[in-house]
Amino acid sequence: MANIRDIAKMAGVSVTTVSRVINKHPYVSEEKRHAVLKVMEAVDYQVNRTAVSLSQGKAHLIGVVVPFAKHPFFGLMIEGIAKQAVENHYHFVLIQTNYEESREQEALDMLKHKQIDGLIICSHIMDLTEIEQYQQYGTIVVCENAEGNQKVESVYVDHYQSFIDALAYLYQKGYRKLGYCIGRESGSNSYFRQRAYQDFLRHHPQKKFVFTENYYFEDGQKIVDQITRSKHKPDALLVTSDVVAAGIFTACQNAQIGIPDDIALIGFDNQPIAKMMGITTFEIPIVTMGERLFLHVLGMADEPHEKLSVTLIERKTV
Amino acid sequence: MANIRDIAKMAGVSVTTVSRVINKHPYVSEEKRHAVLKVMEAVDYQVNRTAVSLSQGKAHLIGVVVPFAKHPFFGLMIEGIAKQAVENHYHFVLIQTNYEESREQEALDMLKHKQIDGLIICSHIMDLTEIEQYQQYGTIVVCENAEGNQKVESVYVDHYQSFIDALAYLYQKGYRKLGYCIGRESGSNSYFRQRAYQDFLRHHPQKKFVFTENYYFEDGQKIVDQITRSKHKPDALLVTSDVVAAGIFTACQNAQIGIPDDIALIGFDNQPIAKMMGITTFEIPIVTMGERLFLHVLGMADEPHEKLSVTLIERKTV
DNA sequence: CTGTTAGCGCATTCAC
DNA sequence: GTGAATGCGCTAACAG
Numbered sequence: 001m002a003n004i005r006d007i008a009k010m011a012g013v014s015v016t017t018v019s020r021v022i023n024k025h026p027y028v029s030e031e032k033r034h035a036v037l038k039v040m041e042a043v044d045y046q047v048n049r050t051a052v053s054l055s056q057g058k059a060h061l062i063g064v065v066v067p068f069a070k071h072p073f074f075g076l077m078i079e080g081i082a083k084q085a086v087e088n089h090y091h092f093v094l095i096q097t098n099y100e101e102s103r104e105q106e107a108l109d110m111l112k113h114k115q116i117d118g119l120i121i122c123s124h125i126m127d128l129t130e131i132e133q134y135q136q137y138g139t140i141v142v143c144e145n146a147e148g149n150q151k152v153e154s155v156y157v158d159h160y161q162s163f164i165d166a167l168a169y170l171y172q173k174g175y176r177k178l179g180y181c182i183g184r185e186s187g188s189n190s191y192f193r194q195r196a197y198q199d200f201l202r203h204h205p206q207k208k209f210v211f212t213e214n215y216y217f218e219d220g221q222k223i224v225d226q227i228t229r230s231k232h233k234p235d236a237l238l239v240t241s242d243v244v245a246a247g248i249f250t251a252c253q254n255a256q257i258g259i260p261d262d263i264a265l266i267g268f269d270n271q272p273i274a275k276m277m278g279i280t281t282f283e284i285p286i287v288t289m290g291e292r293l294f295l296h297v298l299g300m301a302d303e304p305h306e307k308l309s310v311t312l313i314e315r316k317t318v
Numbered sequence: 319m320a321n322i323r324d325i326a327k328m329a330g331v332s333v334t335t336v337s338r339v340i341n342k343h344p345y346v347s348e349e350k351r352h353a354v355l356k357v358m359e360a361v362d363y364q365v366n367r368t369a370v371s372l373s374q375g376k377a378h379l380i381g382v383v384v385p386f387a388k389h390p391f392f393g394l395m396i397e398g399i400a401k402q403a404v405e406n407h408y409h410f411v412l413i414q415t416n417y418e419e420s421r422e423q424e425a426l427d428m429l430k431h432k433q434i435d436g437l438i439i440c441s442h443i444m445d446l447t448e449i450e451q452y453q454q455y456g457t458i459v460v461c462e463n464a465e466g467n468q469k470v471e472s473v474y475v476d477h478y479q480s481f482i483d484a485l486a487y488l489y490q491k492g493y494r495k496l497g498y499c500i501g502r503e504s505g506s507n508s509y510f511r512q513r514a515y516q517d518f519l520r521h522h523p524q525k526k527f528v529f530t531e532n533y534y535f536e537d538g539q540k541i542v543d544q545i546t547r548s549k550h551k552p553d554a555l556l557v558t559s560d561v562v563a564a565g566i567f568t569a570c571q572n573a574q575i576g577i578p579d580d581i582a583l584i585g586f587d588n589q590p591i592a593k594m595m596g597i598t599t600f601e602i603p604i605v606t607m608g609e610r611l612f613l614h615v616l617g618m619a620d621e622p623h624e625k626l627s628v629t630l631i632e633r634k635t636v
Numbered sequence: 637c638t639g640t641t642a643g644c645g646c647a648t649t650c651a652c
Numbered sequence: 653g654t655g656a657a658t659g660c661g662c663t664a665a666c667a668g
Contacts, residue, residue, distance in 0.1 A: 004645060004647095013647095013654080013655085014655040017653090019648085020654090028654085046427075048372075049432060050645080051372050052645080052658050054371075056647070068397070069393050070393030070397050075389070075393055079386070081600075093412070094410065112364045114367060115368070115397045175603075194380060221594050247594070276539055277537070322663095333640075334664085337663060344637095366661050368660090369661035374664095490663080491660070495637055549668080
């Protein structure tokens with residue numbers, strides 16, 4: 001593998017000149033440029049990016065932390081991230097944490113070790129106050145409401161308001177036994193939704209219906225089983241992921257439970273499956289979120305914190 | 319940021335000694351080791367991995383090429399890859415190609431530029447003969463039958479045989495109008511399945527039923543619409559992805575089409591959704607495949623080519 | 637057991 | 653316009 005020095009020698013110029021033509025700097029005579037280009041062509045010269053990185057002190061790499069790559073929510077987010085990565089000639093290393101602290105720590109350490117220039121954390125289990133400490137080593141962007149936080153940047157949707165809106169919508173439609181299904185209980189986004197639910201119920205008292213640990217289509221069955229068995233049943237459900245909503249929808253059909261007559265459903269995300277099954281949902285611009293996250297980590301955003309808006313898509317499950 | 323030289327100075331030893339304690343080499347006295355460790359602790363020393371990479375001529379990074387990260391098939395594969403990456407203290411950069419040649423080329427170039435040490439190509443559009451050329455820059459592993467190929471390694475399932483088996487199974491069950499649904503038409507795996515279908519039909523003549531460009535749940539509706547409209551309908555369908563099979567299943571339910579009475583269904587992958595919906599399917603060990611792919615790219619596999627076996631899971635759609 | 641020294645491949649002052 | 657020299661941070665002979 002020829003290096004820059006070999007090229008210089010073969011072209012009869014200095015390494016500086018070679019470096020200049022590689023990086024398209026001005027101040028290189030056409031003749032020399034051509035001579036260098038010709039040699040590079042001849043030996044199929046390839047820059048060693050690692051050397052560039054060391055020399056510049058930048059890895060040209062971004063870290064992306066997700067709990068599970070197989071979940072469509074994160075799949076779509078990665079879609080957006082990958083899109084902007086390509087456009088900006090950047091690459092990213094994907095770190096799947098499975099919500100294990102040690103994996104998140106590893107990602108943080110990569111930042112410390114200059115393996116990556118910045119970090120996008122789509123979801124985390126470690127304390128944000130802990131994560132913040134690593135901001136000194138590179139830009140960190142999270143995917144939750146971190147408004148006011150000086151250390152990390154954020155791109156988020158207002159889950160509190162969305163939940164309030166969704167609950168009010170159901171209430172106005174006449175439903176009085178509102179419940180919700182969510183993934184994990186912890187985490188900032190879950191916290192805001194839980195608070196919204198509590199706040200809403202304070203003004204509209206009713207029994208609580210909360211189903212946790214629901215991530216995938218198949219979890220819908222679990223929820224329906226649970227509801228079927230229980231004496232007190234909700235008459236409307238906010239489901240924080242369309243795929244889970246689709247699972248519930250399917251399970252209900254199989255169990256002869258009418259939607260929305262027996263139970264109404266509002267999903268979140270507006271994934272294709274929601275459209276196909278006619279599920280009323282709150283559209284969350286996940287792909288856009290991924291794109292914005294990437295732009296933030298590259299320092300191309302105007303404000304450190306950015307709120308994306310959601311839209312109610314009315315279909316047939318309410 | 320302190321570097322190894324600073325540490326050496328502060329600890330009153332040479333850089334070599336510091337390097338040795340970092341890399342846990344033997345032949346370092348306990349006293350010096352402690353002295354070094356103490357200094358490293360004090361200044362919160364962190365190795366610069368880029369420098370290590372340059373020095374060793376290895377990036378400590380693997381490239382992973384997928385067409386779409388959001389598809390559950392690749393999601394599961396990434397799951398397996400990530401698992402082995404963690405176990406072997408490696409990281410990987412994810413390259414989403416969208417089946418665009420330029421993106422695949424970019425991945426190949428990264429190999430050339432030593433940004434990555436090896437490449438896992440889960441699916442590609444470029445010619446394999448073209449891809450092979452880059453083997454000189456690092457190990458390349460593909461996810462298709464490349465038996466006999468000296469340049470790339472592979473981890474695959476025998477799609478030809480699986481298809482033959484599936485068709486024979488349906489035939490033996492009495493179905494005589496067999497069809498199949500697949501993603502893209504091109505690609506090695508599609509080629510083998512198509513050949514299997516053709517070969518089978520040669521011995522069991524019937525009209526052909528082939529549906530292409532089916533990737534996601536919502537594509538199931540498309541297929542059912544198509545079948546509904548057409549005069550000649552298949553009575554059994556091989557569906558190369560469980561999520562699509564699930565979509566077909568759902569669409570059939572909505573359209574009052576009986577399964578398996580009006581049409582039988584065999585999915586592939588054995589994803590959770592297939593279990594939930596009781597879909598008969600060929601289990602493909604996707605996560606294991608991802609794991610094996612990673613082990614291959616790290617040079618930890620015995621044979622360059624590895625075939626994984628599939629299992630028929632009988633449920634209720636045949 | 638320990639240290640000196642020479643790379644690894646490139647970018648970047650700073651003179652000329 | 654051009655090039656010599658130095659540095660980025662670490663590893664690995666090699667010598668002691």
